[in-house]
Amino acid sequence: MKALRRASTSSGPTSSPPQPPPPEAASSPPTTSSAWVHLRSLLVVASSSSSSSSSSSPSVSSPLAAERGLKSPWSRRKRRRVLSTKQWSHLFLTNGRLRDGGAKFLKRVRSGGVDPAIRSEVWPFLLGVYDLNSSQSERNITKAKNRKEYEKLRRQCRLLANQRNSRNGLTAVDGLGPEEFNFTGITEAPPSPISQEVNPTSYFLFEDMKQLDIIEEEEDKTDSESSDSESSDEEDSDNIPLSSVDTEEEPKFTRTASVRGDFSSSSRTSEDFLTWQRIIRLDALRTSPEWVLHSLKQVEVSEEEASQAAYAVGLKDYDHLDACMVYHAARMVAILEAYAIYDAETGYCQGMSDLLSPIVAIMEDDSDAFWCFVGFMRKARHNFRLDEAGIRRQLKIVSRIIQCKDSHLYKHLEKLQAEDCFFVYRMVVVLFRRELTFEQTVCLWEVMWADQAAVRAGIGLSAWARIRLRAPPTDDLLLYAIAACVLQKRKLIIEKYSSMDEILRECNSMAGQLDVWRLLDDAHDLVVNLHDRI
Template sequence: MSSKKERDLERIRMREEYEKLRRQCEFLQSEQDNDETSSEVIDCSVEEKRLGSEQDNALAESAEEVGRSSESVFIESENIDEKDSKVLEPFPTGNNSQRTDEVSSDCESIVEDDSVMVKYSVSDEDEHRESEACLDGESTDEYNLFPVKSSVTVNDGQTVNDGQTQDRKSSDNEVKFDRIESLKERGPKALEDFSTWQRIIRLDAVRMNAEWIPYSPSQANVSEEEASVLGCHVGLKNDEHLEPSRKHHAARLVAILETYALYDYDIGYCQGMSDLLSPFVALMDDDYEAFWCFVHFMRIARDNFRLDESGIRRQLDIVAKIIKAKDPQLYKHLQKLQAEDCFFVYRMVVVLFRRELTFEQTLCLWEVIWANQAAIRAGIGKAAWKKGKQRAPPTSDLLLYAIAASVLQKRKLIIEKYTGMDDILRECNNMAGHLDIWKLLDDAHALVAALHNKI
C-alpha cells in the first residue's frame, strides 16, 4: 500500500512525462505547419510569375501590333499626295497620348496585381507566425494550457517542490525528443503516418456529440476565449460552428489522442478511439490524468485497432461460439445467411458498446467490466466463485457475453424476418439508445453462469 507522499510524487512524474510527450507533438505539428505554409507561398509565387509572364507577353504582342500598324500607315502616307497627307496621318497626337495612357494603365494594373500577390504571401507568413506563437506557448499565464503545480503537500506536512524531481527550465531546454527520434529512425513513412493521424484526429474531434455535458458542469461552462485559445494551441480547425464547451472538449481530445499516437506508435490512431476517450475527458479536468487512464484502458482495447484485425476476429469468434452454444437454431439461421462470423457486431466490439449505449449506460457497463477484471487480478476466480453466492464467475470477456446477449434478444426478429446480413447489421445499428443496460447485464451474467465452462 503506497503512502500519500509516494502517490503525489508519482502523480508529478506522470504529469511531467505527459507534458514531455505533448511538447514533442507540438514540435511535429509546428514542423507540419511550416511545410504547409512554405508550400502555399511557393504555389503563390509560381502563380504570380505565371500571371506576370502572361501579362508581359500580352503587352509585347500589343506593342508589336502597334508597331506593325504604324509602319503600314507610314508606308501608305509616302504614296499619297501632299494634299491628302494630313488626312492619313498615322497617329494624331491625341491618339498617341491615349495609347501611351493605355499602356501605362496596363503597367499600373500589373504592379497592382503584383502588390496583391505579395500581400497574400506576407499575410500567410504573418498568419503562420501567429500560429507558431500559439504552438510555442507564447500566451499569458492566465491561459497556461498545461499547468504544473508548483508544489504538492504530502501527508507528513512537508512540501514536495517540482524542482526536487526536475528543474523546469533545464527540462525545457534539455528535453530529449526520444519519440520523434524513434519515428525518424523508422523512415519518412512514419512521420507521414503521424501527420495523417493528426489530421484525422482533428476531424473526428469536432464531430463528437455533446451528451457528456450534463456530467461535467465545470467543462460545460468554459468561456469562449479559453476554448478558442486551447483550440488554437492544438491546431483545431473547422470548429467555428461549435459552442465553447464542445470546442474545448474537442481540443482536449486532439491533445490526448495525438499524444497517445506518439506514445504507442504501433497502434497510432484509428477511428473509434475518440469514442473511447471522450468519457475520460469529460470526467477528468486534468489532461494528464485522462491520458494515463486512457493508456491503461487501451492495454485491453488496443488489439481492436490492429491493422490485421486479429484481435477483432478473435472476439467475434467468441461471440459466435456463445450464440452457437446458447441457441443452435439461431446460429444455423446465421449460417444460412452467411453471417455466422458475427461481423454485424463489429462496431460493438471495436468501441465497447459506446455507440449503442448512452453516456451513463456506457459508464455502467465499463465499470462492471473493470470490476470483473479487478476480481480476476485479485485472484477471485472460479474456485472462489463456487464457494460464494455470485450467479456468475468474473470473466475478462463480459463485454462479449453482453454483445451476444443483445443479439439473442433479437432472435425472433432475426429468424422470422431477416434474409441477409445487411438486415441484421441494420438492426444492430438501430439498437443505439434503445437498450436496457440492466437487462443486458443480467442476460450477460446468465450466459456466463451457463456457458463459462463451454467457451
C-alpha cells in the same frame, strides 16, 4: 502507404469506427475479402443513419422519461447497489490502501456501477492507473511521474508540428514554446497519475527530436535526485515502476516494431503523425453534444477559455460550435495526439475518439484523462489493428457463445451464412458506444473494467465465491453482453429475418432501446453457464 489508408476519413457528421478500403482497394486478398468488404460497406451506411436517428429520437435516458415509467438503466435495484460516495470512503484503510486488495470494491462496481460524483476518483483504479494495493503516498508519487511523462508527450507533439510548419514556412504552432502554455492548467485540477502498461520507450520513436532530448536530459539532472547517472528520456522512463498488470499478454512496443513499417526514416514518421493530426481534429469537432453536457465544468467554460484551449492545439474551423464543445474538442486533440506518439504502433484510427470522449467528459485533468485512456486502450487497441485480427477473434468468441447457448439460433445463422457474427462488428469496435446513451455506456464500461481489473489482480473463482458473486470475472464480458443482445432478439431473427443484411439493420437500430442492466444480467448468466466452454 498503410498509414495513409488507415487514417482516411469520411466527411459525415460523426466519426465512425475504422473502415476497410473500398472494394477495389480490398481486392488484393482473394480469400473472404468480398464478404468482409460488403459487410463493412453496409456498416458505413448503417452507422451514419443510426447515429443521426438516435440523436434526433426522444431522450430515453432523461430523468423525465424514467418518471413517466419508461425503462431506464437506473432502476431501483441499480440505485441501491451503486457504489456511493460514503461506501467509497469506507473502502480505504488509514494508509490509503483498499481493503481486501480491492475485492469488495470490484464486487460493488460489478453489481451496480459507480456514483457519478466519484467517477473521476474511481476510474483510475478500474483502469489500472493505480494499483489496487497502492497506498496514498505511492499514488502521490505516481501522480507526479504521470504528469511529467504526459507533459513530455505534449512537447513532442508541439515539436513535430513546429517542424512541419517550419518546412512549410509557417509560424510555429500556437506561437508557443514547450513551456509557455500548460493545457491542463485551465481546469486547475490536481496532478494526475500514471500506469506504465507498455514499454515507455515506445513513444520515443522520432529520430529527428534531438533538441527535445537535450532539454529533457537537463530536466532529469535537476529533478531526479536518486538517479545514478545522467539518463536519456528512454533510460529515465525505464525507472518508472510497472503496474501489477500481467504484461505477458500485452505486446511490447519497440522502436522498430510497427504495423506501418520502418520508423527509421524521420520523414515517414513525421508524415504519419501529421496525418493522424489532421484526422484527429476532424473527429474531435464531430463529438456528440450529449457527451460533453455531462461535464458541468466544461458546460460552464467561457469563450475565452475555449479559444485559448483551441489555440494551444492548433484547432480551427470551430465557429459553429458552442464554447463547451470547442473546449472538449481541444482536450481530445491534445490527448489523442499524445497517445499517437505513446503508442505509435497503433497511432490514431477512427473510433478512438468515441472511446475517449466519455473519459474526457468525466476526468477534468488532461493528464488524468490520458492515462485512463491508456488503461482503456490496453485491450481496446486490438480493435484498431490494420489486419483486424483482434476484431475477428472477438467475433469468433461471440459466435461460439451463441453456438453453445442456442443451437437453434446458431443453425439459422449458418443457413444465412451469418454465423461469423459480422453483424455485431460495430458493437465490438466501439464497445456499444453507438447503441447506448452516455449513462448506459459508462455503466457498462465500469462493470467491464471491474471484471478486467479483477482478472489483472488475480481475483479468481474462490475469492468471488467468498463474497457471494456468482459469475467469475472475465476479460470478455463485453462479448458476453453482445451475445446476450443477439440472444434477446432470437425469436425475431429466426422467424422474420432471411438475410444477414436484415440482422445487421436490426443490430444497428438498437440505439436507445437497450436496457443495460438487463443486458448485463443476461451476460453474467452466460458467463456462469459457459465460461469454462468458451
